[in-house]
Amino acid sequence: MKNNIKQLREQFDLTQEDLAKEIGVSRQTIISLEKERYSPSIILAFKLAKLFNCQIENIFIYEEN
Amino acid sequence: MKNNIKQLREQFDLTQEDLAKEIGVSRQTIISLEKERYSPSIILAFKLAKLFNCQIENIFIYEEN
DNA sequence: ATTTAACGTAAAGTGTACTTTACATTAATA
DNA sequence: TATTAATGTAAAGTACACTTTACGTTAAAT
Structure with missing residues:
Protein backbone atom coordinates (compact mmCIF):
# COMPACT_ATOMS: atom_id res chain seq x y z
CA MET A 1 0.00 0.00 0.00
CA LYS A 2 1.70 3.18 -1.23
CA ASN A 3 0.56 6.69 -0.35
CA ASN A 4 1.14 10.38 -1.04
CA ILE A 5 0.68 11.60 2.47
CA LYS A 6 4.02 13.34 2.73
CA GLN A 7 3.53 15.28 -0.52
CA LEU A 8 -0.05 16.20 0.37
CA ARG A 9 0.98 17.25 3.85
CA GLU A 10 3.67 19.51 2.43
CA GLN A 11 1.25 20.94 -0.14
CA PHE A 12 -1.00 21.87 2.75
CA ASP A 13 1.99 23.26 4.61
CA LEU A 14 1.56 21.08 7.67
CA LYS A 47 -10.20 11.51 7.72
CA LEU A 48 -7.16 12.16 5.55
CA ALA A 49 -9.28 12.25 2.40
CA LYS A 50 -11.58 14.78 3.97
CA LEU A 51 -8.73 16.98 5.17
CA PHE A 52 -6.97 16.84 1.81
CA ASN A 53 -10.28 17.26 0.04
CA CYS A 54 -9.87 14.27 -2.25
CA GLN A 55 -10.75 10.62 -2.67
CA ILE A 56 -9.11 7.85 -0.67
CA GLU A 57 -7.92 6.44 -3.99
CA ASN A 58 -5.97 9.65 -4.59
CA ILE A 59 -4.03 9.21 -1.38
CA PHE A 60 -3.56 5.46 -1.19
CA ILE A 61 -2.47 3.24 -4.03
CA TYR A 62 -3.46 -0.36 -3.58
CA GLU A 63 -1.09 -2.96 -4.96
CA GLU A 64 -2.52 -6.45 -5.13
CA ASN A 65 -0.99 -9.45 -3.35
CA MET B 1 -19.24 3.65 9.25
CA LYS B 2 -22.15 2.45 7.12
CA ASN B 3 -21.81 0.24 4.06
CA ASN B 4 -23.69 -1.31 1.15
CA ILE B 5 -21.94 -4.64 1.17
CA LYS B 6 -25.04 -6.77 1.51
CA GLN B 7 -26.82 -5.07 -1.38
CA LEU B 8 -23.72 -5.19 -3.59
CA ARG B 9 -23.12 -8.82 -2.72
CA GLU B 10 -26.68 -9.69 -3.69
CA GLN B 11 -26.41 -7.67 -6.90
CA PHE B 12 -23.39 -9.79 -7.74
CA ASP B 13 -25.31 -12.90 -6.75
CA LEU B 14 -22.80 -14.04 -4.19
CA LYS B 47 -10.40 -5.53 -2.30
CA LEU B 48 -14.15 -5.04 -2.08
CA ALA B 49 -14.01 -1.95 -4.29
CA LYS B 50 -12.07 -3.86 -6.88
CA LEU B 51 -14.45 -6.83 -6.84
CA PHE B 52 -17.52 -4.61 -7.01
CA ASN B 53 -15.83 -2.43 -9.58
CA CYS B 54 -16.43 0.85 -7.79
CA GLN B 55 -14.85 3.37 -5.44
CA ILE B 56 -14.40 2.76 -1.74
CA GLU B 57 -16.60 5.81 -1.18
CA ASN B 58 -19.44 4.03 -2.98
CA ILE B 59 -19.29 1.09 -0.57
CA PHE B 60 -18.51 2.79 2.71
CA ILE B 61 -20.15 5.90 4.06
CA TYR B 62 -18.07 7.74 6.60
CA GLU B 63 -19.92 9.51 9.37
CA GLU B 64 -17.81 11.91 11.38
CA ASN B 65 -17.32 11.63 15.15
C1' DA C 1 28.26 27.49 19.61
C1' DT C 2 23.59 26.86 21.37
C1' DT C 3 18.98 26.50 20.92
C1' DT C 4 14.89 25.02 18.74
C1' DA C 5 11.65 22.93 15.31
C1' DA C 6 10.92 19.15 12.56
C1' DC C 7 11.83 14.64 11.61
C1' DG C 8 13.32 10.08 12.87
C1' DT C 9 13.98 5.43 15.62
C1' DA C 10 12.96 1.86 19.06
C1' DA C 11 10.23 -0.73 22.09
C1' DA C 12 6.48 -1.94 25.11
C1' DG C 13 1.50 -1.54 25.75
C1' DT C 14 -3.55 -1.23 24.26
C1' DG C 15 -7.49 -1.74 21.24
C1' DT C 16 -9.57 -3.75 17.52
C1' DA C 17 -9.81 -6.14 12.93
C1' DC C 18 -9.95 -10.63 11.65
C1' DT C 19 -9.77 -15.91 12.43
C1' DT C 20 -11.31 -20.18 14.10
C1' DT C 21 -14.50 -23.35 15.95
C1' DA C 22 -18.79 -24.85 17.17
C1' DC C 23 -23.42 -24.58 17.22
C1' DA C 24 -28.40 -22.28 16.24
C1' DT C 25 -31.98 -20.57 12.95
C1' DT C 26 -34.44 -20.02 8.75
C1' DA C 27 -36.26 -21.14 4.30
C1' DA C 28 -36.32 -23.97 0.35
C1' DT C 29 -36.62 -28.50 -1.51
C1' DA C 30 -36.79 -33.74 -1.77
C1' DT D 1 -40.83 -34.31 7.71
C1' DA D 2 -35.98 -34.61 6.87
C1' DT D 3 -32.21 -32.50 4.53
C1' DT D 4 -29.46 -28.86 2.98
C1' DA D 5 -27.77 -24.09 1.90
C1' DA D 6 -27.43 -19.74 3.66
C1' DT D 7 -27.34 -16.84 7.43
C1' DG D 8 -26.60 -15.88 12.21
C1' DT D 9 -24.46 -15.83 17.22
C1' DA D 10 -20.92 -16.44 20.73
C1' DA D 11 -16.42 -16.71 22.49
C1' DA D 12 -11.50 -17.34 22.61
C1' DG D 13 -7.25 -16.52 20.07
C1' DT D 14 -4.00 -13.99 16.80
C1' DA D 15 -2.24 -10.11 14.09
C1' DC D 16 -1.67 -5.59 13.53
C1' DA D 17 -3.10 -0.49 13.78
C1' DC D 18 -2.19 2.94 16.84
C1' DT D 19 -0.37 5.04 21.40
C1' DT D 20 3.01 6.38 24.59
C1' DT D 21 7.47 7.45 26.15
C1' DA D 22 12.04 8.45 25.62
C1' DC D 23 15.77 9.62 23.10
C1' DG D 24 18.71 10.65 18.56
C1' DT D 25 19.61 13.55 14.24
C1' DT D 26 19.47 17.40 11.24
C1' DA D 27 19.11 22.08 9.75
C1' DA D 28 17.97 26.72 10.54
C1' DA D 29 18.11 30.76 13.55
C1' DT D 30 19.95 33.38 17.41
Missing part, protein backbone atom coordinates in the same frame (compact mmCIF):
# COMPACT_ATOMS: atom_id res chain seq x y z
CA THR A 15 4.13 19.53 9.95
CA GLN A 16 3.70 15.91 10.95
CA GLU A 17 2.53 17.11 14.32
CA ASP A 18 0.01 19.52 12.75
CA LEU A 19 -1.41 16.74 10.64
CA ALA A 20 -1.53 14.34 13.57
CA LYS A 21 -3.52 16.83 15.59
CA GLU A 22 -5.83 17.69 12.71
CA ILE A 23 -6.94 14.11 12.28
CA GLY A 24 -6.63 13.05 15.88
CA VAL A 25 -3.81 10.52 15.83
CA SER A 26 -0.32 10.43 17.27
CA ARG A 27 2.72 11.82 15.47
CA GLN A 28 4.09 8.29 15.39
CA THR A 29 1.12 7.20 13.33
CA ILE A 30 1.84 9.91 10.74
CA ILE A 31 5.50 8.97 10.61
CA SER A 32 4.70 5.29 10.21
CA LEU A 33 2.18 6.00 7.48
CA GLU A 34 4.56 8.25 5.55
CA LYS A 35 7.25 5.59 5.85
CA GLU A 36 4.65 3.06 4.67
CA ARG A 37 5.26 0.80 7.59
CA TYR A 38 1.61 -0.18 7.68
CA SER A 39 -1.68 0.54 6.00
CA PRO A 40 -4.23 2.53 7.95
CA SER A 41 -7.76 1.82 9.07
CA ILE A 42 -10.43 2.96 6.66
CA ILE A 43 -11.50 5.54 9.22
CA LEU A 44 -8.09 7.17 9.20
CA ALA A 45 -8.09 7.04 5.40
CA PHE A 46 -11.44 8.84 5.31
CA THR B 15 -23.30 -15.81 -0.88
CA GLN B 16 -21.41 -14.56 2.15
CA GLU B 17 -19.13 -17.53 1.76
CA ASP B 18 -18.54 -16.81 -1.94
CA LEU B 19 -17.64 -13.23 -1.14
CA ALA B 20 -15.40 -14.26 1.73
CA LYS B 21 -13.47 -16.59 -0.55
CA GLU B 22 -13.27 -14.06 -3.37
CA ILE B 23 -11.54 -11.50 -1.21
CA GLY B 24 -9.70 -13.89 1.05
CA VAL B 25 -11.29 -13.34 4.44
CA SER B 26 -13.39 -15.49 6.73
CA ARG B 27 -17.16 -15.70 6.48
CA GLN B 28 -17.34 -14.20 9.94
CA THR B 29 -15.62 -11.09 8.63
CA ILE B 30 -18.28 -10.65 5.94
CA ILE B 31 -21.07 -11.17 8.45
CA SER B 32 -19.55 -8.67 10.86
CA LEU B 33 -19.06 -6.11 8.10
CA GLU B 34 -22.62 -6.48 6.81
CA LYS B 35 -23.87 -6.11 10.38
CA GLU B 36 -21.62 -3.05 10.71
CA ARG B 37 -20.01 -4.40 13.83
CA TYR B 38 -16.71 -2.85 12.85
CA SER B 39 -15.07 -0.89 10.08
CA PRO B 40 -12.58 -2.72 7.90
CA SER B 41 -8.94 -2.21 7.11
CA ILE B 42 -8.27 -0.10 4.05
CA ILE B 43 -6.87 -3.19 2.36
CA LEU B 44 -10.14 -5.04 2.72
CA ALA B 45 -11.99 -1.95 1.51
CA PHE B 46 -9.81 -1.84 -1.61
Whole structure:
Protein backbone atom coordinates (compact mmCIF):
# COMPACT_ATOMS: atom_id res chain seq x y z
CA MET A 1 0.00 0.00 0.00
CA LYS A 2 1.70 3.18 -1.23
CA ASN A 3 0.56 6.69 -0.35
CA ASN A 4 1.14 10.38 -1.04
CA ILE A 5 0.68 11.60 2.47
CA LYS A 6 4.02 13.34 2.73
CA GLN A 7 3.53 15.28 -0.52
CA LEU A 8 -0.05 16.20 0.37
CA ARG A 9 0.98 17.25 3.85
CA GLU A 10 3.67 19.51 2.43
CA GLN A 11 1.25 20.94 -0.14
CA PHE A 12 -1.00 21.87 2.75
CA ASP A 13 1.99 23.26 4.61
CA LEU A 14 1.56 21.08 7.67
CA THR A 15 4.13 19.53 9.95
CA GLN A 16 3.70 15.91 10.95
CA GLU A 17 2.53 17.11 14.32
CA ASP A 18 0.01 19.52 12.75
CA LEU A 19 -1.41 16.74 10.64
CA ALA A 20 -1.53 14.34 13.57
CA LYS A 21 -3.52 16.83 15.59
CA GLU A 22 -5.83 17.69 12.71
CA ILE A 23 -6.94 14.11 12.28
CA GLY A 24 -6.63 13.05 15.88
CA VAL A 25 -3.81 10.52 15.83
CA SER A 26 -0.32 10.43 17.27
CA ARG A 27 2.72 11.82 15.47
CA GLN A 28 4.09 8.29 15.39
CA THR A 29 1.12 7.20 13.33
CA ILE A 30 1.84 9.91 10.74
CA ILE A 31 5.50 8.97 10.61
CA SER A 32 4.70 5.29 10.21
CA LEU A 33 2.18 6.00 7.48
CA GLU A 34 4.56 8.25 5.55
CA LYS A 35 7.25 5.59 5.85
CA GLU A 36 4.65 3.06 4.67
CA ARG A 37 5.26 0.80 7.59
CA TYR A 38 1.61 -0.18 7.68
CA SER A 39 -1.68 0.54 6.00
CA PRO A 40 -4.23 2.53 7.95
CA SER A 41 -7.76 1.82 9.07
CA ILE A 42 -10.43 2.96 6.66
CA ILE A 43 -11.50 5.54 9.22
CA LEU A 44 -8.09 7.17 9.20
CA ALA A 45 -8.09 7.04 5.40
CA PHE A 46 -11.44 8.84 5.31
CA LYS A 47 -10.20 11.51 7.72
CA LEU A 48 -7.16 12.16 5.55
CA ALA A 49 -9.28 12.25 2.40
CA LYS A 50 -11.58 14.78 3.97
CA LEU A 51 -8.73 16.98 5.17
CA PHE A 52 -6.97 16.84 1.81
CA ASN A 53 -10.28 17.26 0.04
CA CYS A 54 -9.87 14.27 -2.25
CA GLN A 55 -10.75 10.62 -2.67
CA ILE A 56 -9.11 7.85 -0.67
CA GLU A 57 -7.92 6.44 -3.99
CA ASN A 58 -5.97 9.65 -4.59
CA ILE A 59 -4.03 9.21 -1.38
CA PHE A 60 -3.56 5.46 -1.19
CA ILE A 61 -2.47 3.24 -4.03
CA TYR A 62 -3.46 -0.36 -3.58
CA GLU A 63 -1.09 -2.96 -4.96
CA GLU A 64 -2.52 -6.45 -5.13
CA ASN A 65 -0.99 -9.45 -3.35
CA MET B 1 -19.24 3.65 9.25
CA LYS B 2 -22.15 2.45 7.12
CA ASN B 3 -21.81 0.24 4.06
CA ASN B 4 -23.69 -1.31 1.15
CA ILE B 5 -21.94 -4.64 1.17
CA LYS B 6 -25.04 -6.77 1.51
CA GLN B 7 -26.82 -5.07 -1.38
CA LEU B 8 -23.72 -5.19 -3.59
CA ARG B 9 -23.12 -8.82 -2.72
CA GLU B 10 -26.68 -9.69 -3.69
CA GLN B 11 -26.41 -7.67 -6.90
CA PHE B 12 -23.39 -9.79 -7.74
CA ASP B 13 -25.31 -12.90 -6.75
CA LEU B 14 -22.80 -14.04 -4.19
CA THR B 15 -23.30 -15.81 -0.88
CA GLN B 16 -21.41 -14.56 2.15
CA GLU B 17 -19.13 -17.53 1.76
CA ASP B 18 -18.54 -16.81 -1.94
CA LEU B 19 -17.64 -13.23 -1.14
CA ALA B 20 -15.40 -14.26 1.73
CA LYS B 21 -13.47 -16.59 -0.55
CA GLU B 22 -13.27 -14.06 -3.37
CA ILE B 23 -11.54 -11.50 -1.21
CA GLY B 24 -9.70 -13.89 1.05
CA VAL B 25 -11.29 -13.34 4.44
CA SER B 26 -13.39 -15.49 6.73
CA ARG B 27 -17.16 -15.70 6.48
CA GLN B 28 -17.34 -14.20 9.94
CA THR B 29 -15.62 -11.09 8.63
CA ILE B 30 -18.28 -10.65 5.94
CA ILE B 31 -21.07 -11.17 8.45
CA SER B 32 -19.55 -8.67 10.86
CA LEU B 33 -19.06 -6.11 8.10
CA GLU B 34 -22.62 -6.48 6.81
CA LYS B 35 -23.87 -6.11 10.38
CA GLU B 36 -21.62 -3.05 10.71
CA ARG B 37 -20.01 -4.40 13.83
CA TYR B 38 -16.71 -2.85 12.85
CA SER B 39 -15.07 -0.89 10.08
CA PRO B 40 -12.58 -2.72 7.90
CA SER B 41 -8.94 -2.21 7.11
CA ILE B 42 -8.27 -0.10 4.05
CA ILE B 43 -6.87 -3.19 2.36
CA LEU B 44 -10.14 -5.04 2.72
CA ALA B 45 -11.99 -1.95 1.51
CA PHE B 46 -9.81 -1.84 -1.61
CA LYS B 47 -10.40 -5.53 -2.30
CA LEU B 48 -14.15 -5.04 -2.08
CA ALA B 49 -14.01 -1.95 -4.29
CA LYS B 50 -12.07 -3.86 -6.88
CA LEU B 51 -14.45 -6.83 -6.84
CA PHE B 52 -17.52 -4.61 -7.01
CA ASN B 53 -15.83 -2.43 -9.58
CA CYS B 54 -16.43 0.85 -7.79
CA GLN B 55 -14.85 3.37 -5.44
CA ILE B 56 -14.40 2.76 -1.74
CA GLU B 57 -16.60 5.81 -1.18
CA ASN B 58 -19.44 4.03 -2.98
CA ILE B 59 -19.29 1.09 -0.57
CA PHE B 60 -18.51 2.79 2.71
CA ILE B 61 -20.15 5.90 4.06
CA TYR B 62 -18.07 7.74 6.60
CA GLU B 63 -19.92 9.51 9.37
CA GLU B 64 -17.81 11.91 11.38
CA ASN B 65 -17.32 11.63 15.15
C1' DA C 1 28.26 27.49 19.61
C1' DT C 2 23.59 26.86 21.37
C1' DT C 3 18.98 26.50 20.92
C1' DT C 4 14.89 25.02 18.74
C1' DA C 5 11.65 22.93 15.31
C1' DA C 6 10.92 19.15 12.56
C1' DC C 7 11.83 14.64 11.61
C1' DG C 8 13.32 10.08 12.87
C1' DT C 9 13.98 5.43 15.62
C1' DA C 10 12.96 1.86 19.06
C1' DA C 11 10.23 -0.73 22.09
C1' DA C 12 6.48 -1.94 25.11
C1' DG C 13 1.50 -1.54 25.75
C1' DT C 14 -3.55 -1.23 24.26
C1' DG C 15 -7.49 -1.74 21.24
C1' DT C 16 -9.57 -3.75 17.52
C1' DA C 17 -9.81 -6.14 12.93
C1' DC C 18 -9.95 -10.63 11.65
C1' DT C 19 -9.77 -15.91 12.43
C1' DT C 20 -11.31 -20.18 14.10
C1' DT C 21 -14.50 -23.35 15.95
C1' DA C 22 -18.79 -24.85 17.17
C1' DC C 23 -23.42 -24.58 17.22
C1' DA C 24 -28.40 -22.28 16.24
C1' DT C 25 -31.98 -20.57 12.95
C1' DT C 26 -34.44 -20.02 8.75
C1' DA C 27 -36.26 -21.14 4.30
C1' DA C 28 -36.32 -23.97 0.35
C1' DT C 29 -36.62 -28.50 -1.51
C1' DA C 30 -36.79 -33.74 -1.77
C1' DT D 1 -40.83 -34.31 7.71
C1' DA D 2 -35.98 -34.61 6.87
C1' DT D 3 -32.21 -32.50 4.53
C1' DT D 4 -29.46 -28.86 2.98
C1' DA D 5 -27.77 -24.09 1.90
C1' DA D 6 -27.43 -19.74 3.66
C1' DT D 7 -27.34 -16.84 7.43
C1' DG D 8 -26.60 -15.88 12.21
C1' DT D 9 -24.46 -15.83 17.22
C1' DA D 10 -20.92 -16.44 20.73
C1' DA D 11 -16.42 -16.71 22.49
C1' DA D 12 -11.50 -17.34 22.61
C1' DG D 13 -7.25 -16.52 20.07
C1' DT D 14 -4.00 -13.99 16.80
C1' DA D 15 -2.24 -10.11 14.09
C1' DC D 16 -1.67 -5.59 13.53
C1' DA D 17 -3.10 -0.49 13.78
C1' DC D 18 -2.19 2.94 16.84
C1' DT D 19 -0.37 5.04 21.40
C1' DT D 20 3.01 6.38 24.59
C1' DT D 21 7.47 7.45 26.15
C1' DA D 22 12.04 8.45 25.62
C1' DC D 23 15.77 9.62 23.10
C1' DG D 24 18.71 10.65 18.56
C1' DT D 25 19.61 13.55 14.24
C1' DT D 26 19.47 17.40 11.24
C1' DA D 27 19.11 22.08 9.75
C1' DA D 28 17.97 26.72 10.54
C1' DA D 29 18.11 30.76 13.55
C1' DT D 30 19.95 33.38 17.41
